[in-house]
Amino acid sequence: MSVSYDAVIEQSRKYLELIAKEELTKEEKERVVRETVDGFRNNINPGFLEYRKSVSTDYTAIEWTDSGTDFIDIYGKKFIDCLGGYGIYNVGHRHPKVLTAVMNQLKRQALHSQELLDPLRAMLAKLVEMITPGDLQYCFFTNSGTESVEGAMKLARLHTGRSGFIAAIGGFHGKSMGSLSATSKAVFRKPFLPLLPYFRHVPYGDADVLEKQLASAAFSGEDVAAVILEPILGEGGVIIPPDDYFPRIREICDRYGVVLIADEVQTGMGRTGKMFGLEHYGIVPDILCLGKAFGGGVMPIGAFVSTSEIWEKMTPNPFLHTSTFGGNPVCCAAAIAAINVILEERLPEQAAEKGNYFIPKLVDLMHKYKNICVEARGRGLLIGMEFVSNEVGYQVAKGLFEHGVLVAGTLINAKVIRIEPPLTITKAELDRVLETLGRVLDTVSEQFS
Numbered sequence: 001m002s003v004s005y006d007a008v009i010e011q012s013r014k015y016l017e018l019i020a021k022e023e024l025t026k027e028e029k030e031r032v033v034r035e036t037v038d039g040f041r042n043n044i045n046p047g048f049l050e051y052r053k054s055v056s057t058d059y060t061a062i063e064w065t066d067s068g069t070d071f072i073d074i075y076g077k078k079f080i081d082c083l084g085g086y087g088i089y090n091v092g093h094r095h096p097k098v099l100t101a102v103m104n105q106l107k108r109q110a111l112h113s114q115e116l117l118d119p120l121r122a123m124l125a126k127l128v129e130m131i132t133p134g135d136l137q138y139c140f141f142t143n144s145g146t147e148s149v150e151g152a153m154k155l156a157r158l159h160t161g162r163s164g165f166i167a168a169i170g171g172f173h174g175k176s177m178g179s180l181s182a183t184s185k186a187v188f189r190k191p192f193l194p195l196l197p198y199f200r201h202v203p204y205g206d207a208d209v210l211e212k213q214l215a216s217a218a219f220s221g222e223d224v225a226a227v228i229l230e231p232i233l234g235e236g237g238v239i240i241p242p243d244d245y246f247p248r249i250r251e252i253c254d255r256y257g258v259v260l261i262a263d264e265v266q267t268g269m270g271r272t273g274k275m276f277g278l279e280h281y282g283i284v285p286d287i288l289c290l291g292k293a294f295g296g297g298v299m300p301i302g303a304f305v306s307t308s309e310i311w312e313k314m315t316p317n318p319f320l321h322t323s324t325f326g327g328n329p330v331c332c333a334a335a336i337a338a339i340n341v342i343l344e345e346r347l348p349e350q351a352a353e354k355g356n357y358f359i360p361k362l363v364d365l366m367h368k369y370k371n372i373c374v375e376a377r378g379r380g381l382l383i384g385m386e387f388v389s390n391e392v393g394y395q396v397a398k399g400l401f402e403h404g405v406l407v408a409g410t411l412i413n414a415k416v417i418r419i420e421p422p423l424t425i426t427k428a429e430l431d432r433v434l435e436t437l438g439r440v441l442d443t444v445s446e447q448f449s
């Protein structure tokens with residue numbers, strides 16, 4: 001469609017006015033709703049409207065503002081955010097300290113020259129070295145989780161000179177070509193095959209199978225560069241491995257000279273009750289991937305982090321892996337503030353305490369509805385509720401949405417609804433979630449009886 005540039009200028013001016021407004025009139029709100037739905041139908045993907053209708057009945061709930069633990073739609077309806085943007089909002093929505101850091105940085109400089117040395121990148125890398133376990137030291141900043149995984153995989157190949165990878169059935173690592181090779185679900189992968197060669201998926205939580213796979217790869221000469229795993233399967237349905245799984249994986253990787261990549265894009269930054277998920281098992285990965293909450297719920301930034309030994313081959317040619325926007329000053333400012341808030345407000349400890357408070361109550365509640373519930377499980381505030389079918393899961397999500405609690409299914413296992421709120425959520429809010437859930441389960445249980 002080609003229209004006059006004058007029309008584009010006029011349209012964009014109206015949008016800028018809306019963005020600048022503190023209060024919208026009723027007519028303006030209605031216009032935003034109409035234009036948003038039209039825009040999704042005509043310019044983004046009408047499939048989103050169908051999906052939204054199926055899970056939340058009311059796709060005219062247009063998000064407009066957020067703060068603390070809540071999303072607020074354009075008409076002022078509040079939702080307790082138990083989805084947390086799939087794990088973005090560990091420090092809450094628009095934490096004042098993160099906003100201030102970003103705005104202060106914006107007053108001085110937004111993006112970097114690409115040529116001079118940019119100081120905030122160095123500052124953030126120093127903090128990352130200080131918070132990560134073991135001798136993880138060097139950092140490459142990305143713009144998303146999938147990019148962190150891509151970089152980690154390239155680094156593993158560079159370091160080992162090998163090409164194979166092993167990931168887990170149920171694992172989710174992103175949807176760009178390399179990370180999608182690691183992601184396990186057929187519906188996301190099949191249309192794009194062939195993906196990276198020498199990729200195998202093994203059952204999660206079974207170290208024996210992984211060892212056999214490594215032995216077989218070594219025997220056949222298809223040597224493995226890296227094993228990539230999440231400390232807890234997030235999108236795979238909040239699956240927690242046996243306690244001895246990761247210590248054994250660490251030992252097996254060492255024995256086969258294989259790099260262990262921990263994908264902490266979802267489990268990192270305090271979500272599970274420790275700063276990083278693998279700290280529960282007392283082991284250190286060779287490469288650690290970050291994303292989501294790393295940007296403090298305000299800016300998009302990820303990272304992959306490794307040891308000086310593994311970084312060695314990147315050193316002579318720092319342009320081997322680059323990103324124009326990766327590590328830009330505004331995103332680094334947000335991540336620096338996020339680290340400060342997470343530690344100062346003891347958010348990992350808070351996640352552990354609140355998880356210990358909430359999960360047993362959730363387990364008890366789900367027990368009462370045996371015809372629709374399988375179980376509840378979780379660690380810290382990464383929590384899953386498993387139902388007997390996807391349909392039941394959808395109905396529960398829909399019911400909660402109608403009552404002002406935002407949740408969603410996990411991407412690889414739709415029977416599991418995630419509860420992944422900001423780590424700042426209060427116990428009173430958690431009680432409200434439980435009370436609302438009780439009412440919704442009453443209705444859905446009756447519906448499916």
Ligand SMILES: Cc1ncc(COP(=O)(O)O)c(C=O)c1O
Nearest residue numbers: 144145146172173174263265266
């Ligand atoms: C464990 C894990 N890795 C990687 C990704 C991909 O992150 P992004 O969507 O930012 O590319 C996700 C996203 O859900 C994830 O949960």
